[in-house]
Each structure stands twice: as C-alpha cells, then as structure tokens.
Amino acid sequence: MTGRLHDKVAVVCGAGQTPGTTIGNGRATALLFAREGAEVLAVDRDEKSLLETCALISESGGTARPLVADITDPSDCAAIARTALDAFGRIDVLHNNIGIGAGDAGALDVTEDAWDRIQSVNLRAPWTVCRQIIPHMRERRTGAIINVSSIAAVCSAPLVAYKVSKAGLNALTHALAMENASFGIRANTIMPGFIDTPMAIEGMASKLGMNQDELRAARDRMVPLNQRQGTAWDVAHAALFLASDEAAFITGALLPVDGGQSARIG
Numbered sequence: 001m002t003g004r005l006h007d008k009v010a011v012v013c014g015a016g017q018t019p020g021t022t023i024g025n026g027r028a029t030a031l032l033f034a035r036e037g038a039e040v041l042a043v044d045r046d047e048k049s050l051l052e053t054c055a056l057i058s059e060s061g062g063t064a065r066p067l068v069a070d071i072t073d074p075s076d077c078a079a080i081a082r083t084a085l086d087a088f089g090r091i092d093v094l095h096n097n098i099g100i101g102a103g104d105a106g107a108l109d110v111t112e113d114a115w116d117r118i119q120s121v122n123l124r125a126p127w128t129v130c131r132q133i134i135p136h137m138r139e140r141r142t143g144a145i146i147n148v149s150s151i152a153a154v155c156s157a158p159l160v161a162y163k164v165s166k167a168g169l170n171a172l173t174h175a176l177a178m179e180n181a182s183f184g185i186r187a188n189t190i191m192p193g194f195i196d197t198p199m200a201i202e203g204m205a206s207k208l209g210m211n212q213d214e215l216r217a218a219r220d221r222m223v224p225l226n227q228r229q230g231t232a233w234d235v236a237h238a239a240l241f242l243a244s245d246e247a248a249f250i251t252g253a254l255l256p257v258d259g260g261q262s263a264r265i266g
C-alpha cells in the first residue's frame with residue numbers, strides 16, 4: 001500500500017459485481033481504493049456480492065462498510081450520503097460505477113421499458129446521488145466525483161439506450177465540473193472500452209448464445225493495443241488516479257481506458 005488515498009472517504013456505488021470468473025470494475029475499484037488507504041462505503045443492490053467485496057477489503061486490512069441500496073430509489077440515494085457521513089464523518093470521493101445494458105437494442109427496436117430502465121440506472125441515478133453528496137462537498141470545498149461511462153458514448157454502438165445514457169453521463173460530468181469548480185470539487189469520467197468483466201463476458205455470452213472463449217477472442221481482436229481487452233484493474237487504476245490529489249488540476253475530463261479503441265475515431 002502506498003497510501004494514495006490516505007485519510008480519504010470514498011463512496012463506491014456498484015461495489016458488487018455480476019457473478020463470474022473475473023473481477024468487475026466496481027469491486028476492483030473498491031478494493032484498490034481501500035488498499036490505498038481510503039475508508040470505503042460500498043454500495044450495491046446485490047447484498048451477497050456486496051458483502052463479498054467488503055470481506056475481501058477486510059481480509060486485506062482495509063476499511064469498508066456495506067450499504068444495500070437500489071440506486072434508482074431517491075430515498076436510497078439519500079441514505080447513501082447519510083450513511084457515509086454517519087459512519088465516516090465526511091465524503092471525499094464519489095465513484096459512480098453502476099451501469100446496465102440488459103434489454104437494449106437498436107433505435108427502432110428498443111422497448112420503452114428498456115429505454116426508461118437504462119436511462120434511470122445509468123443517468124438519472126448518478127445525477128440523484130450527486131445531488132445528495134455535492135452539498136456536503138461544497139461545504140468542505142473539496143471533493144472528487146468519478147463517473148463510469150463508456151466509449152459507446154462517443155463511438156458507433158448498436159445498443160442505443162446504453163449509448164445515449166453514457167453520452168448523457170459525459171455531459172453531466174461536464175456540467176458538474178463547471179458548476180462546482182469554484183467549490184474545489186472535481187468531476188471526471190472514465191470511458192472504458194472492452195473490459196473483461198463478468199457482465200461483459202458471462203452476461204453477453206449467455207445473451208448472444210455464444211461460447212465465452214469465442215466472445216473473449218472476438219473482443220480481444222477489436223482492441224488495437226496488443227489485441228487484448230482490458231481488465232477491471234485498468235479501470236480501477238484510472239479511478240485511483242482521478243480520485244487522488246495527483247489529479248488535483250484535472251476536472252471535466254473524459255478519459256478513455258480502452259487500449260486505443262476510441263483513437264480510431266480521432
């Protein structure tokens with residue numbers, strides 16, 4: 001441990017993960033934040049997975065509190081801020097990792113229900129959490145917000161509701177960065193490309209009726225850098241940098257973590 005988040009309190013929304021053989025982006029980030037000295041409020045609606053994340057943090061000597069919450073419920077979002085403040089006394093970092101894509105389709109085929117569900121989880125919910133936590137950060141005149149978007153926001157993508165939600169999240173990041181700059185609060189976005197997480201592999205393979213190894217190989221081939229997908233640790237290390245004081249002069253950035261996938265569009 002090098003203590004890059006020493007003395008910081010971090011809220012990680014989506015700290016559980018879809019079951020699978022690899023590690024998810026939110027769990028890896030929660031583990032890395034704790035390893036670097038942060039006290040972590042770990043939030044997820046999946047209690048079993050959330051408790052696994054917290055147990056992993058405890059086993060490695062870190063500090064984590066679990067909070068089971070549905071991010072689409074405004075009263076649960078209020079509970080996130082309240083619980084973090086009750087448990088740790090302040091909030092320095094808010095990491096919005098939660099994102100879904102199930103049920104998505106092309107613009108003419110996606111159902112209204114799927115559209116609303118995806119916008120609600122991927123865009124409305126992080127906005128709601130921010131509105132609960134930013135007043136506290138403003139009082140302390142410090143804070144770092146990290147939103148996990150996707151390169152789908154800026155690249156051609158066949159799943160329209162997901163793409164639009166993530167493009168909206170990028171725009172929200174810009175708005176948050178500008179509205180809160182004079183309060184010393186930074187807001188940045190990570191745009192992952194193909195990352196080898198359970199949601200992307202186990203989830204998509206069963207949806208597409210594909211073998212997992214074939215899906216992995218197909219995704220690997222589409223990444224310019226070494227023809228290999230990233231791992232959740234690549235996303236977690238970008239989040240660690242943006243959460244830390246090393247990024248003190250960085251706000252409003254949209255950072256691709258994608259092995260060069262988005263560089264194709266210039």
Ligand SMILES: NC(=O)c1ccc[n+]([C@@H]2O[C@H](COP(=O)([O-])OP(=O)(O)OC[C@H]3O[C@@H](n4cnc5c(N)ncnc54)[C@H](O)[C@@H]3O)[C@@H](O)[C@H]2O)c1
Binds near residue numbers: 016025049199
């Ligand atoms: N894996 C990739 O290739 C990839 C690529 C681009 C972007 N992303 C983004 O990275 C993020 C995490 O992806 P992942 O693959 O690690 O997913 P994951 O499924 O492993 O993690 C997401 C977590 O969010 C939780 N969650 C979902 N809905 C919730 C709700 N309403 N309330 C509370 N918790 C809820 C789930 O229980 C899960 O633990 C997402 O925002 C995703 O869009 C992933």
